[in-house]
Amino acid sequence: MNNVETKVFRPNEVKAAAKLIQDGQLVAFPTETVYGLGADATNPTAVKNVYLAKGRPSDNPLIVHVADVKTVEKYAQPLDERTKKLIQKFWPGPLTIILPLKEHAFDPVVTGGLKTAAFRMPAKEATLNLITESGVPLVGPSANTSGKPSPTTAQHVQHDLNGKIAGILDAGQTDFGVESTVLDLSVAEPVILRPGAISKDQIESVIGPIMNNHHHVSAEETPKAPGMKYKHYAPSAQVVIVDDASEFEEAINWAKAQKIDFGVMASDVVLNQLKNVPEQAKFSLGEEVKTASHNLFDGLRHFDLQSDVKLILVQGFNKTGIGVAYMNRLEKSAGQTHFHQIKE
Numbered sequence: 001m002n003n004v005e006t007k008v009f010r011p012n013e014v015k016a017a018a019k020l021i022q023d024g025q026l027v028a029f030p031t032e033t034v035y036g037l038g039a040d041a042t043n044p045t046a047v048k049n050v051y052l053a054k055g056r057p058s059d060n061p062l063i064v065h066v067a068d069v070k071t072v073e074k075y076a077q078p079l080d081e082r083t084k085k086l087i088q089k090f091w092p093g094p095l096t097i098i099l100p101l102k103e104h105a106f107d108p109v110v111t112g113g114l115k116t117a118a119f120r121m122p123a124k125e126a127t128l129n130l131i132t133e134s135g136v137p138l139v140g141p142s143a144n145t146s147g148k149p150s151p152t153t154a155q156h157v158q159h160d161l162n163g164k165i166a167g168i169l170d171a172g173q174t175d176f177g178v179e180s181t182v183l184d185l186s187v188a189e190p191v192i193l194r195p196g197a198i199s200k201d202q203i204e205s206v207i208g209p210i211m212n213n214h215h216h217v218s219a220e221e222t223p224k225a226p227g228m229k230y231k232h233y234a235p236s237a238q239v240v241i242v243d244d245a246s247e248f249e250e251a252i253n254w255a256k257a258q259k260i261d262f263g264v265m266a267s268d269v270v271l272n273q274l275k276n277v278p279e280q281a282k283f284s285l286g287e288e289v290k291t292a293s294h295n296l297f298d299g300l301r302h303f304d305l306q307s308d309v310k311l312i313l314v315q316g317f318n319k320t321g322i323g324v325a326y327m328n329r330l331e332k333s334a335g336q337t338h339f340h341q342i343k344e
């Protein structure tokens with residue numbers, strides 16, 4: 001697996017990338033959320049290599065990416081009305097749906113042995129073309145080393161997986177920056193297993209009230225979405241959340257007193273007010289929660305490349321709309337550490 005040449009493909013070179021997929025190789029692909037690590041979902045050896053390349057625990061199942069609804073119908077039980085409505089409204093787009101499968105639909109390596117699978121149709125033309133050209137659905141976990149922030153550029157993928165995968169389809173930066181919403185539709189009462197780019201309100205506007213279940217699961221529990229129990233999105237430095245913009249001054253004084261190098265990730269308004277922080281220690285999250293979601297993983301990776309930075313202070317946002325997904329990823333990367341809890 002190591003030391004293969006990782007070729008970079010442009011969107012007009014999809015045919016060559018699809019050839020690698022058909023040969024059972026791994027090719028990372030862009031989506032509107034984050035980059036995924038693609039392999040033929042019908043080839044168990046290729047799928048096993050996805051787990052190996054990422055260092056991902058094998059009980060954490062993968063999302064199956066499709067370019068048409070026909071492919072979902074091939075593997076899943078007949079679609080019910082709410083599923084059809086959601087597909088109609090949000091696909092292609094950042095909503096992943098868990099559906100009950102037909103017998104022997106996929107090898108257990110794809111589903112983690114579950115009788116369900118996660119399906120998603122990504123909204124990136126190059127990737128839809130890649131799936132269609134390959135002629136098979138593609139598994140696609142985020143294309144990062146397991147535990148690290150998800151990749152939002154081809155360069156992030158290269159950093160983690162260069163020499164371990166056959167190719168990367170490069171279509172520039174992703175749009176949302178946080179992963180898709182994972183919605184379990186295999187049960188009578190639909191439930192959000194992972195908050196994401198599509199909000200609870202958006203889903204409820206189509207199928208009525210649904211539940212939330214994205215609490216932080218301990219390692220001993222058996223969670224519904226197995227991915228929830230693992231440490232995630234974590235750079236080597238300790239991440240500390242600063243929930244209130246007015247706390248930043250105090251948080252920076254506290255960080256300085258620790259006598260360690262630190263970085264600050266905040267909106268432009270907040271950064272401009274921080275006169276006593278050197279420019280190279282600042283990373284802009286842009287104007288508001290939407291841009292912050294777009295920039296979060298990039299910022300964590302930016303400071304992760306600077307080994308002397310031991311602490312990163314990151315601005316919190318309200319948990320509404322995409323803010324729910326932003327805070328979910330940020331809290332995981334911080335191991336729940338909020339500044340107001342640790343200051344004496």
Ligand code: TXA
Binds near residue numbers: 060096122
């Ligand atoms: O935006 C995204 O969803 C990206 C892009 C590349 O499509 N993909 C992504 O995949 O985030 P991954 O593997 O990092 O996250 C998939 C999540 C995991 O938390 C996994 O446990 C859950 O979906 N999952 C997959 N299949 C499942 C199933 N059958 N039942 C419950 N949870 C499932």
Ligand code: MG
Binds near residue numbers: 150
């Ligand atoms: Mg992931």
